Amino acid sequence: MTRKTTQFRNLLNSDRLEFILEAHNGISAKIVEEAGFKGIWGSGLSLSAQYGVRDNNEASWTQVLDMLEFMSDATTIPILLDGDTGYGNFNNMQRLVRKLEQRDIAAVCIEDKLFPKTNSFIKGTAQPLADIEEFCGKIKAGKDAQGDDDFSIVARVEAFIAGWGLKEAMRRAEAYRKAGADAILMHSALSVPDEILAFKKEWGDRLPVVIVPTKYYATPTDQFREAGISIAIWANHMIRTAIASMQKNAATLMAEESLMAIEDSIAPVKEIFRLQGAAELQEAEKRYLPKRGKAVRAVILAASRGKELGELTEKRPKAMVPVSGQPLLAHVVDGYNSVGVKDITVVRGYAKETVNLSNIDYADNDNFESTGELASLSCALKSLASEDAGKELVVSYGDVLFKKHILQLLLESHADFSIVVDTNWSESVNKGRFADYVQCSRPYGRDAFGQEISLTEMSEHLPEKRTHGEWTGFLKVSSDHRLLLDKLVESLTAANPDARMSDLLNALVANGERVRVIYTTGYWLDIDTLEDVVLAGNLF
CATH class of the missing domain: 3.90.550.10 (Spore Coat Polysaccharide Biosynthesis Protein SpsA; Chain A)
Incomplete structure (x- = not known):
């Protein structure tokens, strides 16, 4: 069987738009694979939520690793971890990469913000970004630490989230490319894809571009194909599905006091x-x-x-x-x-x-x-x-x-x-x-x-x-x-x-x-x- 790292690298370099879906534990990861997806997004938000804590690095990186191990063991497709800011400096990044490879995780995405991170959709414009040179050092350290040539590091650019505009997004993306990043994840909090499409037009094909259309979900998918996007991540929809279903059924059971009220629908x-x-x-x-x-x-x-x-x-x-x-x-x-x-x-x-x-x-x-x-x-x-x-x-x-x-x-x-x-x-x-x-x-x-x-x-x-x-x-x-x-x-x-x-x-x-x-x-x-x-x- 093709190594998971190679599978993910093939997704990045595919000549078509690929999709990966969020999972947050072993059973959700298996469901994602059975649905036909070629890859899994180990969402930081979802992994935190399934522990019942905030998306602010309140779940330790070792707890994240433990859950990833179950997810990896349950599936045969690659996992891209949402690695937040790398859980520290360059030294933490190197240890993270080695531990991910031990668990057969194919790739990690790190974002250019400060530790501890805050979710991008919570007062994004008020969040400071990491120093470019310091973040490039993390990327270099991670690439030097990897043992598998196909292990991928995706650099997530938060310039649009912080309100710094296209010029800063381009400056950071280019620096991260030179530092050795294998792909760029460009993030946006707008309800339309204008910032993403403007970046991709300016960026061209220097590196594969990954997007997270959570906010601009109404955009026709063909626009992403026409723009040459590499991977679209459905980033938190499995846990949102689970929460909505659990809330509904819990309320029904409380009101009806009978399992018959939900048995046929679960x-x-x-x-x-x-x-x-x-x-x-x-x-x-x-x-x-x-x-x-x-x-x-x-x-x-x-x-x-x-x-x-x-x-x-x-x-x-x-x-x-x-x-x-x-x-x-x-x-x-x-x-x-x-x-x-x-x-x-x-x-x-x-x-x-x-x-x-x-x-x-x-x-x-x-x-x-x-x-x-x-x-x-x-x-x-x-x-x-x-x-x-x-x-x-x-x-x-x-x-x-x-x-x-x-x-x-x-x-x-x-x-x-x-x-x-x-x-x-x-x-x-x-x-x-x-x-x-x-x-x-x-x-x-x-x-x-x-x-x-x-x-x-x-x-x-x-x-x-x-x-x-x-x-x-x-x-x-x-x-x-x-x-x-x-x-x-x-x-x-x-x-x-x-x-x-x-x-x-x-x-x-x-x-x-x-x-x-x-x-x-x-x-x-x-x-x-x-x-x-x-x-x-x-x-x-």
């Missing part, structure tokens, strides 16, 4: 992850981290609305009902993450646009109203990549909370099919809850310790004398039996679109498959009622 969290390069880290983890335990893919069925919760699910599914400040589904995902299961697919249906947690995959059952749980599972299975075929599969529901030991016991099972059964099944009967009751090869008890217990039958209407427990909604399938699962789910849903998970488990037993039962007592909660929502909140 970037999703997954876009932040994308800009941060989260996917690259995940790929690197696969290459470099030791394999810990088995590879597992989780499927969480969360397509239903949950009408029993009334108004709470009027505009969102049950899985997104808030519990202690975050959606119910987020607690379920956290439970999986706590035992190392990171590859998760959630099946959406009702109000699917509201199911938008980050860092998980989605499959959609758009026919959720007319189909059952197995149809949702089928949607998930069809969405999985080929690499998932070698992983064990855990299936559960988006409205079932659990202690992590339940999932740990399930993951430790070596059986082809495993389920978790709660021995405290009578509680559901007493409360009149819907439940999937199970009969097992032997009931829970001391003599069951160390024995392989398997499922015999599952039904919501199982006689009490044959009932050994209540299914918690967890099923694990070994990687070797994933193909069998896929075929069985497909055949069952084809025969009955409304088929449930209990139909799948009974079909496995009928086909002669052994479904291992892991007993537990409590420590899980199926959210069926408003009372359950309150109870879940107390748990967290």
Whole structure:
């Protein structure tokens, strides 16, 4: 790849008008590059503003360097730093250039004012300019210090800002050229480009000319092209965009007291992850981290609305009902993450646009109203990549909370099919809850310790004398039996679109498959009622 210094030098010497855009941190720099710009302006105003301080050298030069390092690491295009006055005399300038090169910064622009600087648009005519010879010394020192021949020093002339006119602007620009400057940035505070165009006409092509049209923004860009301008800098517009958006949304949130008021108009969290390069880290983890335990893919069925919760699910599914400040589904995902299961697919249906947690995959059952749980599972299975075929599969529901030991016991099972059964099944009967009751090869008890217990039958209407427990909604399938699962789910849903998970488990037993039962007592909660929502909140 072409060095950043060479990239910037090519922009300066281009036979066409080039544009660079302001950025003030790593993520804004990456956005600038993704937009297609060939270079970045490290604005002194914006870098100061993102720290919350004034553009008067209140942010130290080392703080500026720290932020530039993040910006440079995040991008592949050159950065031109707005280096104010060079942060001191010739000695500071030399150290600055060396430190910029260490961080792969392509160029620095210094202005002929006194340290500490004041922004050019704040009482510009009252600001004294630097002595020409002293400023030329800075330029020479910077050029002597650079190790890369293509590193550029842009000399910013403030004569028009200070009200000294064209003659002084020409005198200073020529002195800076002779001192070794690679380009001249001519600045103006007028709302029209008259001063800039007059300078360029007089200056000709002695050195490339850079402009900052912040004040004369209404000027047609073709005028700059016709004048032979080298680079136009959009100097502070990224941070101004950010400020306007943040102010608007902060005011809306304060007034509305609801995230729904802005959620559709802001970037999703997954876009932040994308800009941060989260996917690259995940790929690197696969290459470099030791394999810990088995590879597992989780499927969480969360397509239903949950009408029993009334108004709470009027505009969102049950899985997104808030519990202690975050959606119910987020607690379920956290439970999986706590035992190392990171590859998760959630099946959406009702109000699917509201199911938008980050860092998980989605499959959609758009026919959720007319189909059952197995149809949702089928949607998930069809969405999985080929690499998932070698992983064990855990299936559960988006409205079932659990202690992590339940999932740990399930993951430790070596059986082809495993389920978790709660021995405290009578509680559901007493409360009149819907439940999937199970009969097992032997009931829970001391003599069951160390024995392989398997499922015999599952039904919501199982006689009490044959009932050994209540299914918690967890099923694990070994990687070797994933193909069998896929075929069985497909055949069952084809025969009955409304088929449930209990139909799948009974079909496995009928086909002669052994479904291992892991007993537990409590420590899980199926959210069926408003009372359950309150109870879940107390748990967290």
